[in-house]
Amino acid sequence: MKTLVKKVSDEALVFKIVETNNAELFAELYDRFSRLVYNKCYGFSKNKEEAEDLTHDVFIRLFVKLRTFKGNSKFSTWLYSFTYNYCVNYVQRNAHKKRERVTVVTDQIKEESAFDEIDDANLFELKSEKLVKVLALIEPAEKMILLMKYQDDMSIKEIMEALQVGESAVKMRIKRAKAKVVKIYDEM
Numbered sequence: 001m002k003t004l005v006k007k008v009s010d011e012a013l014v015f016k017i018v019e020t021n022n023a024e025l026f027a028e029l030y031d032r033f034s035r036l037v038y039n040k041c042y043g044f045s046k047n048k049e050e051a052e053d054l055t056h057d058v059f060i061r062l063f064v065k066l067r068t069f070k071g072n073s074k075f076s077t078w079l080y081s082f083t084y085n086y087c088v089n090y091v092q093r094n095a096h097k098k099r100e101r102v103t104v105v106t107d108q109i110k111e112e113s114a115f116d117e118i119d120d121a122n123l124f125e126l127k128s129e130k131l132v133k134v135l136a137l138i139e140p141a142e143k144m145i146l147l148m149k150y151q152d153d154m155s156i157k158e159i160m161e162a163l164q165v166g167e168s169a170v171k172m173r174i175k176r177a178k179a180k181v182v183k184i185y186d187e188m
Contacts, residue, residue, distance in 0.1 A: 010075040018067045030059055033076070037083050043152070044087040058086050073141045077163065081140040084147060088132075134184045142177035149174055 008016070010032065017025045034055060041054035062082065069078050135143050148154045148162065159170045 011071055014066060014069050014075050015071070018069075026063060033079055034059070036076070037079070040080070040083045041087055044091055054087060054090060057090075058083050061086060074163065077141055077144055080148075081144045084144070130185065130188060131181075134181055134188065137184055138177065138180055142173070142180060145170070145173050146177050146181065 006028070010029075013025060013029055013032075016022070017029060037058050038051055038055045041058065042048070042051035045051045045054060062079070065082070069075060135146070145159065145163070148159050154162070156167055156170050159174075160167055163170065165173075
């Protein structure tokens with residue numbers, strides 16, 4: 001059976017796991033994608049142990065959420081988006097916890113004036129918050145290709161290999177996704 005499972009497409013494997021709830025099949029899915037998920041998690045955490053923990057957490061959540069995969073895109077695309085969203089939420093939770101730890105001394109140093117100027121960092125943070133909202137409004141496949149290109153700094157060739165599509169398809173998808181993001185951003 002192990003040899004037969006190796007030849008099954010990712011999407012067919014996912015549907016079989018959802019149908020049977022078979023742990024051995026899920027182990028095969030883990031073997032296929034654990035390195036990809038780990039690398040993505042490491043990109044967010046920059047810490048080996050933390051990336052391992054995140055990878056473990058992603059696969060636990062994945063087992064529960066696997067039935068939400070509908071096959072509208074390749075499983076690898078869906079998993080990339082799933083992992084990215086989990087890591088973004090993790091980073092945001094940690095950032096919130098760090099802000100809560102701000103000491104009273106730090107708070108006293110800040111002037112509480114309604115006329116304080118907004119510095120560049122705050123302005124960029126506002127812009128990035130708006131961009132995060134925009135990215136949440138576009139399709140996962142569009143979001144994923146933009147993140148591959150601009151966050152992960154993947155080349156067109158690397159994206160072609162990851163998505164198993166041609167160069168013109170990658171360029172067109174990036175162009176359309178960027179246009180959609182700009183349009184939504186401007187309308188917000």
